[in-house]
Amino acid sequence: xxxxxxxxxxxxxxxxxxxxxxxxxxxxxxxxxxxxxxxxxxxxxxxxxxxxxxxxxxxxxxxxxxxxxxxxxxxxxxxxxxxxxxxxxxxxxxxxxxxxxxxxxxxxxxxxxxxxxxxxxxxxxxxxxxxxxxxxxxxxxxxxxxxxxxxxxxxxxxxxxxxxxxxxxxxxxxxxxxxxxxxxxxxxxxxxxxxxxxxxxxxxxxxxxxxxxxxxxxxxxxxxxxxxxxxxxxxxxxxxxxxxxxxxxxxxxxxxxxxxxxxxxxxxxxxxxxxxxxxxxxxxxxxxxxxxxxxxxxxxxxxxxxxxxxxxxxxxxxxxxxxxxxxxxxxxxxxxxxxxxxxxxxxxxxxxxxxxxxxxxxxxxxxxxxxxxxxxxxxxxxxxxxxxxxxxxxxxxxxxxxxxxxxxxxxxxxxxxxxxxxxxxxxxxxxxxxxxxxxxxxxxxxxxxxxxxxxxxxxxxxxxxxxxxxxxxxxxxxxxxxxxxxxxxxxxxxxxxxxxxxxxxxxxxxxxxxxxxxx
Amino acid sequence: xxxxxxxxxxxxxxxxxxxxxxxxxxxxxxxxxxxxxxxxxxxxxxxxxxxxxxxxxxxxxxxxxxxxxxxxxxxxxxxxxxxxxxxxxxxxxxxxxxxxxxxxxxxxxxxxxxxxxxxxxxxxxxxxxxxxxxxxxxxxxxxxxxxxxxxxxxxxxxxxxxxxxxxxxxxxxxxxxxxxxxxxxxxxxxxxxxxxxxxxxxxxxxxxxxxxxxxxxxxxxxxxxxxxxxxxxxxxxxxxxxxxxxxxxx
Numbered sequence: 182x183x184x185x186x187x188x189x190x191x192x193x194x195x196x197x198x199x200x201x202x203x204x205x206x207x208x209x210x211x212x213x214x215x216x217x218x219x220x221x222x223x224x225x226x227x228x229x230x231x232x233x234x235x236x237x238x239x240x241x242x243x244x245x246x247x248x249x250x251x252x253x254x255x256x257x258x259x260x261x262x263x264x265x266x267x268x269x270x271x272x273x274x275x276x277x278x279x280x281x282x283x284x285x286x287x288x289x290x291x292x293x294x295x296x297x298x299x300x301x302x303x304x305x306x307x308x309x310x311x312x313x314x315x316x317x318x319x320x321x322x323x324x325x326x327x328x329x330x331x332x333x334x335x336x337x338x339x340x341x342x343x344x345x346x347x348x349x350x351x352x353x354x355x356x357x358x359x360x361x362x363x364x365x366x367x368x369x370x371x372x373x374x375x376x377x378x379x380x381x382x383x384x385x386x387x388x389x390x391x392x393x394x395x396x397x398x399x400x401x402x403x404x405x406x407x408x409x410x411x412x413x414x415x416x417x418x419x420x421x422x423x424x425x426x427x428x429x430x431x432x433x434x435x436x437x438x439x440x441x442x443x444x445x446x447x448x449x450x451x452x453x454x455x456x457x458x459x460x461x462x463x464x465x466x467x468x469x470x471x472x473x474x475x476x477x478x479x480x481x482x483x484x485x486x487x488x489x490x491x492x493x494x495x496x497x498x499x500x501x502x503x504x505x506x507x508x509x510x511x512x513x514x515x516x517x518x519x520x521x522x523x524x525x526x527x528x529x530x531x532x533x534x535x536x537x538x539x540x541x542x543x544x545x546x547x548x549x550x551x552x553x554x555x556x557x558x559x560x561x562x563x564x565x566x567x568x569x570x571x572x573x574x575x576x577x578x579x580x581x582x583x584x585x586x587x588x589x590x591x592x593x594x595x596x597x598x599x600x601x602x603x604x605x606x607x608x609x610x611x612x613x614x615x616x617x618x619x620x621x622x623x624x625x626x627x628x629x630x631x632x633x634x635x636x637x638x639x640x641x642x643x644x645x646x647x648x649x650x651x652x653x654x655x656x657x658x659x660x661x662x663x664x665x666x667x668x669x670x671x672x673x674x675x676x677x678x679x680x681x682x683x684x685x686x687x688x689x690x691x692x693x694x695x696x697x698x699x700x
Numbered sequence: 701x702x703x704x705x706x707x708x709x710x711x712x713x714x715x716x717x718x719x720x721x722x723x724x725x726x727x728x729x730x731x732x733x734x735x736x737x738x739x740x741x742x743x744x745x746x747x748x749x750x751x752x753x754x755x756x757x758x759x760x761x762x763x764x765x766x767x768x769x770x771x772x773x774x775x776x777x778x779x780x781x782x783x784x785x786x787x788x789x790x791x792x793x794x795x796x797x798x799x800x801x802x803x804x805x806x807x808x809x810x811x812x813x814x815x816x817x818x819x820x821x822x823x824x825x826x827x828x829x830x831x832x833x834x835x836x837x838x839x840x841x842x843x844x845x846x847x848x849x850x851x852x853x854x855x856x857x858x859x860x861x862x863x864x865x866x867x868x869x870x871x872x873x874x875x876x877x878x879x880x881x882x883x884x885x886x887x888x889x890x891x892x893x894x895x896x897x898x899x900x901x902x903x904x905x906x907x908x909x910x911x912x913x914x915x916x917x918x919x920x921x922x923x924x925x926x927x928x929x930x931x932x933x934x935x936x937x938x939x940x941x942x943x944x945x946x947x948x949x950x
Contacts (some may be wrong), residue, residue, distance in 0.1 A: 609807055699796070699839055
């Protein structure tokens, strides 16, 4: 009997070890470039990154597609990234919480002074274009109506539906301020994902939408961009925002990035954005061309194929197999670390709770509350404390993995063959022997079922790690959402679903394997 | 007069205020006898049995084994020296018959060969062929076979005292009669001091040297089967005996 019991432990140990892949961390001297999760910002970050790579000896790590201004700024402030592209108006209103100003020069001076003094963060020279907010109306909706300015819009707004991005609806320099300045009131306001608005407007489902002045789609969709006749929208000059300590350590960065001063105008930017958004070209290719056009960079690109919307899904995935393979490894590393750490805490905790019945239910209910936090919110909570990247993602995923394992460990031990436990006690087994010889072997399949549930949840939730720059199969999903390209979305979603199925199958097999004979 | 092996003195048990399951119970069990505790569900008979190996303790009064209160004995050592059989056998489902029977010897640290030979002897004693049954798991046994294994397990370390909690209660009538018959012959050969709980009056009359009748936590009468039949001291005892089938003593 001792032999069979030992082999149960041995198996469990082996499985735990398999679930703990060892990540290779290397800390070299490098610049971390971040970006927000929209195309233009990613492109600018890619331009920064390639220029630094071409003109300095520094290596560059890219953390592109972080979820929004708050995440990016916190990442920069805490040193998780060194540099990212930002807009003066955003700095003024979203970060400094100051009232918008209509004058670009004042805006730049204010953010420069305040960021330097408060956080030792430097605004580089403007890149030369403004990506300001504007309101647009499909031309088909303007037939017979003189509609040129926002003031014109005010008159007919009560019969119109507005479709706006979540950020625009909430920012003081977005819809709320606009309503006050112009006395604007729509019949209905619909919150929409950035990339869906254009299609919705073209299909006539919404009448007015917020656009960025450099949006490439403005060249394709026949929209009237309304003039901001009361000068409400603050200037949104694009610039690099960089940590003072990074500049001090690598002064050459100031000179190199200075080469981009006033390098892009609105028209150039709209054209580059068009290639990204509608052409489906990856940011690194477009960035390389942009730098070549400025003679800052010699193009040696062999021409990465743009994503065609007609291309078959599997052909596309095959062409991306190296990238997807890397994403799968990232994905499994994140999920495996989170699950492994989850097991390390949750199984002993379940054992402890079985000995402390009085506190068991409250503790388990408390851990259950983590499941009610929306995953994207939990990931966002991690940023101020742990920065961005792998660490906060693993911690958030780890928190999600705890509940099913703790619950199953506890109830598996508690409910394991009560008559056998009673007999074991009556014949003189100590509580420790009962745990070791009776409860644990009998509860092993139940505990494993909890680990299996946690594994499937973790593999699914890991797709969200892309929002805080941790990589994984969420990266193509997020990119595909921004490009409104189903092929790209599926190239991430399909492997993620397949991984979940495989994990479920493998852990299900382990569950069977751990089931003691005779049960 | 033989020295009592076990004694129960002024034992009461309450589960919470006003929930009294035993009410000032007194009796003794002498060496080599089989005492049957009989009563309906809720009479307190199982609670009383569990006091002999310290699975539960009285609220007041005391239970002694060899004149030493159970309360002050090390429960683990005590339980390893007292056999125990429960209604549903309570075999460890993931252990073989051999492992189950060898449980207490294992706990007592016997050598492996010593355990094996003891297990084989006991399986023969309860009429199970060791070669056929030793490697089986409880799920591969019939109800009667499982109960035989439970008996063998209780006797494995040769305890002087065996406690039995409705050991035949879950069996069909034919298997029950067969096991009761074999129990009688074993009992005479082994000379153990036993306390058995049952609600079956035929079983009590057939297997008990003495019978203690419990009702709602009170001990109504204790005596030999003949005492109870000839001189019942309580209406309930009369009523209880009326439920027996005829021909028990034939």
